[in-house]
Amino acid sequence: MNIAWDDLRTVLMLVRHQTLAGAGAALSINYTTVARRIRRVETGLGHLLFERSADGYRPTEAARIVASHAENMETSEFDLRRKLQGINPELSGCLTITAPQLLISHFLAPVLDQFDRAFPQIELRILATNDILDLTRLEADLAIRISRNPGDMLKGLRLLKQENASFAAPGMAAQIQSDPKAMIDWIVYDAIPNVPQGIDPTYPNNRVRFRFDDMVAMLGAAQAGLGVVRVPMFLGRAVAGLVEVPVLPPQPYSDVWVVGHPDVWPSEKARAFREVLIAYCKQHRANFTS
């Protein structure tokens, strides 16, 4: 008569992943165990939940109903874990931060060092990705993001105003300076596949030479002298082998924010990290604008 809640979670995972192995991996258990739990919950509820086939378990209508309620339970679990994280007074344990790779590698790395020295009991976990992680699902405790506002229902603090500008390898920079009317090759980001707006009329001839989907590769190409890139000012300045070129005058760009879920935001560990982070940003804010 009594149904195990963990079995409901197993159903949810199987509905999501369609295969025993996939669900097992998501739960960090063997797929055989998934199969056993499914059989158990099926007999317990008195409903067939999946049609077994050679290419996986196909959920029945009943399974979808189970899954949707298990999803509510999962939401409650995340709510709970965030709340507990928020009231945790310890300055020890794990703290997960996410930020764009390039922001970490070319600017934030010293913050990590400082924080680790100041709070050696806290194990810092860094997720360096351009993906927008789901802070509601506790994929990270705090996120450092480049955007116009915190977004969603998140709490946020603006760390830095920033501008972007045009950069190129020194050789190319010299060539542009010596012949402003010559054709200027641009390396642009896939998402905005045109020559930037607002180019100084001194340089009338511009074209897109390459479109990239990855900023790291773009910087490499620019370093190799393949063209001019528009990047945030801190980044162009921080990358060796690039110099600013006056083709594109500095323009306002999305700001740098630290954001977090309201539940997690007040936690001691998050507060401690923000303190170190804010101090560091204040100290180096000149890097971000002209």
Place this chain on the structure above:
Amino acid sequence: MNIAWDDLRTVLMLVRHQTLAGAGAALSINYTTVARRIRRVETGLGHLLFERSADGYRPTEAARIVASHAENMETSEFDLRRKLQGINPELSGCLTITAPQLLISHFLAPVLDQFDRAFPQIELRILATNDILDLTRLEADLAIRISRNPGDMLKGLRLLKQENASFAAPGMAAQIQSDPKAMIDWIVYDAIPNVPQGIDPTYPNNRVRFRFDDMVAMLGAAQAGLGVVRVPMFLGRAVAGLVEVPVLPPQPYSDVWVVGHPDVWPSEKARAFREVLIAYCKQHRANFTS
């Protein structure tokens, strides 16, 4: 990192019951297991959840937070089980009905017999109680209730209009008839502790002799000739050793309803039971009014 949902339920039960043994009984597990699970979830979450003392486990603030979220999960579980019950097309398995004891013993018993003969695959479970069971928590699938409306958010169908009247043992009835002006002793229900209103002026002298908290005992007392009772008409007529006395003319009384949760209501088993029930009530509705 991963927290077992069943452990959260265990925390919920311990917060509710305060003692390991109580929580264990509620979960049908040994109390040592409760203690072990609590320890496990405490280390898993990194929060102390209970203060151990000789008279039980006292929840901390963190435990209350866990419990409140586990309560949401429990609600989801009940939602789920009702939904599944509602879409269950089987005419087999268990069906739980609740009704007031006296309604069952003096009127509904034949329905149970008929239903069991018509649907032998369905195991009928009867909760004969005057308590209002929580259909949301699936304490019963259907309830037969004496009330003015279905109540809550429940679906309902009015089965019978009924009236009540005054009954007494034959000896007492004869005495009342022979001497209408003599003092008439009443046996009344605790909840309404006065002589009923609307008594025929032919019988001017009335007093409360006993107040009871239990209807079965009241009937016994009336059978023994201790006084006059006001009861639903079907009941006075069905009980051996009582006859109607004209002291209190028949009055409208709360009706008989069958009610159920909207999720469970459309289930095949519930539908089948209602069919038998309604037919039986139609056939015998004359018993309930004058």
Place this chain on the structure above:
DNA sequence: GCAAATACACGCGTTTTTGCACGAAGGTCG
């Protein structure tokens, strides 16, 4: 048309979880 890959089913040995019996501590009542 055949081989590789993928996915499930089943049986066996191991690990984990659970229940039970016993003992200690604190509170209650005569």
Place this chain on the structure above:
DNA sequence: CGACCTTCGTGCAAAAACGCGTGTATTTGC
């Protein structure tokens, strides 16, 4: 003040759950 009741903690054996290896069916790719 002492017997009794309730409650929790611990050690041990039984039971349940689990992971692994093997076998089979079906799909995919060449």
